[in-house]
Amino acid sequence: MSENKVPYKIYLEEDEMPKAWYNLRADMKNKPAPLLNPGTGKPLSAEELSPIFCEELVQQELDETTPYIDIPDEIREFYRMYRPSPLVRAYCLEKKLDTPAKIYYKFEGNNTSGSHKLNSAIAQAYYAKKQGLKGVTTETGAGQWGTALSMACSYFDLDCKVYMVKVSYEQKPFRREVMRTYGASVVPSPSETTDVGKKILAEHPGTTGSLGCAISEAVEVATKNPGYRYVLGSVLNQVLLHQSVIGLETKTALDKYDIHPDMIIGCAGGGSNLGGLIAPFMGEKLRGEADYRIIAVEPASCPSFTRGKFAYDFCDTGMICPLAKMYTLGSSFIPSPNHAGGLRFHGMSSTLSQLYHDGLMEAVSVEQTEVFEAAEQFARVEGILPAPESSHAIRVAINEAMKCKETGEEKTIVFGLTGTGYFDLVAYEKYNNGEMSDEIPTDEQIAESLAKLPQI
Ligand SMILES: *Cc1c(COP(=O)(O)O)cnc(C)c1O
Numbered sequence: 001m002s003e004n005k006v007p008y009k010i011y012l013e014e015d016e017m018p019k020a021w022y023n024l025r026a027d028m029k030n031k032p033a034p035l036l037n038p039g040t041g042k043p044l045s046a047e048e049l050s051p052i053f054c055e056e057l058v059q060q061e062l063d064e065t066t067p068y069i070d071i072p073d074e075i076r077e078f079y080r081m082y083r084p085s086p087l088v089r090a091y092c093l094e095k096k097l098d099t100p101a102k103i104y105y106k107f108e109g110n111n112t113s114g115s116h117k118l119n120s121a122i123a124q125a126y127y128a129k130k131q132g133l134k135g136v137t138t139e140t141g142a143g144q145w146g147t148a149l150s151m152a153c154s155y156f157d158l159d160c161k162v163y164m165v166k167v168s169y170e171q172k173p174f175r176r177e178v179m180r181t182y183g184a185s186v187v188p189s190p191s192e193t194t195d196v197g198k199k200i201l202a203e204h205p206g207t208t209g210s211l212g213c214a215i216s217e218a219v220e221v222a223t224k225n226p227g228y229r230y231v232l233g234s235v236l237n238q239v240l241l242h243q244s245v246i247g248l249e250t251k252t253a254l255d256k257y258d259i260h261p262d263m264i265i266g267c268a269g270g271g272s273n274l275g276g277l278i279a280p281f282m283g284e285k286l287r288g289e290a291d292y293r294i295i296a297v298e299p300a301s302c303p304s305f306t307r308g309k310f311a312y313d314f315c316d317t318g319m320i321c322p323l324a325k326m327y328t329l330g331s332s333f334i335p336s337p338n339h340a341g342g343l344r345f346h347g348m349s350s351t352l353s354q355l356y357h358d359g360l361m362e363a364v365s366v367e368q369t370e371v372f373e374a375a376e377q378f379a380r381v382e383g384i385l386p387a388p389e390s391s392h393a394i395r396v397a398i399n400e401a402m403k404c405k406e407t408g409e410e411k412t413i414v415f416g417l418t419g420t421g422y423f424d425l426v427a428y429e430k431y432n433n434g435e436m437s438d439e440i441p442t443d444e445q446i447a448e449s450l451a452k453l454p455q456i
């Protein structure tokens with residue numbers, strides 16, 4: 001079967017793990033727009049950001065010129081527990097689809113948190129510890145980020161307060177227990193523990209919450225408690241920077257076997273795994289050294305790239321966070337509670353937004369029933385139960401492989417398999433029972449939340 005001698009799993013040696021993160025912004029001609037102070041409308045300075053974020057992370061957030069930033073030894077040591085992660089040739093899926101396409105996936109689910117989020121969580125916890133902080137606050141949607149951060153904080157003995165979107169808190173009690181096992185405190189959001197939470201509850205009684213809302217609460221707690229800072233698991237430049245380990249390892253593994261991908265596919269929530277996976281490839285594209293099709297896949301129920309607007313917007317519902325220029329559905333947009341598959345943030349990384357705006361990557365949206373159909377097809381032959389988020393990428397990888405079957409083209413497809421779906425079995429159950437529906441926002445709904453964009 002392996003006529004070209006590519007093994008099922010390409011494992012790198014420990015010393016092939018990246019020693020530096022790659023900062024894609026350094027190679028971008030059109031840099032992502034800066035974060036703005038919502039009060040003054042001016043770009044935020046390091047001084048203004050440091051009450052919210054750890055100092056070193058502020059530096060990384062603002063650095064758009066240094067291409068490589070060394071990964072501290074303490075972080076590399078932690079990475080060694082679960083990295084390098086395998087790049088898998090999906091021989092069984094190819095056979096099942098009877099496609100001439102060659103399909104590879106980079107699997108990031110090989111750690112207890114079950115996703116790529118640990119790559120940034122451990123970095124953020126490390127810098128908080130180094131600064132002598134007591135703890136960090138954060139939000140979590142589906143729960144993967146909160147889980148990853150809880151693990152990272154317990155490793156460095158930091159306190160961890162997690163605001164968890166209420167609908168997930170209720171649907172995923174086991175996620176919550178993993179976080180508590182790692183010593184984190186978990187509060188369903190919106191809650192009565194913050195001013196912004198009380199305000200949102202008064203305006204929208206019975207709301208199931210949103211990521212934007214949980215972010216507002218976590219930021220409020222971080223800025224009101226001395227020795228605490230806020231950390232975010234996606235969207236920010238610093239998170240994309242840390243996630244570049246995914247792409248750097250993928251590139252090393254492909255180069256080892258002289259494999260040249262035609263397309264790179266990833267799911268996009270806030271854009272961190274995709275930004276990390278594509279980083280070195282997009283770098284080559286920006287420098288004119290190679291070309292790839294790069295495809296972001298988002299849910300039709302939260303379609304920021306494909307139906308949003310490229311504009312400055314708040315990152316949170318409470319409108320207390322900095323403004324970011326991004327593809328957004330408006331910070332008051334809340335996806336239907338029937339949407340099961342994560343990726344529910346209303347905006348998108350400003351780095352990816354700029355690249356998309358400049359025509360350097362594509363985006364497609366897919367409906368959740370077709371996503372779960374792809375998830376099951378994959379699970380049945382590849383031996384991994386994929387996360388619903390990751391399955392957005394699987395869906396489009398399969399679609400592209402089926403196009404190759406029609407045309408006979410032997411394209412090479414690489415996609416990001418960001419995590420496992422063991423905590424998403426309520427969603428799988430719904431799908432298996434035929435109770436899953438596709439809730440797509442109407443143009444009116446999107447227009448309504450876009451009408452509330454800040455006037456900049
Ligand atoms: C959080 C998460 C995502 C989406 O977040 P990005 O920042 O867009 O990468 C995708 N897959 C899994 C498994 C996740 O936990």
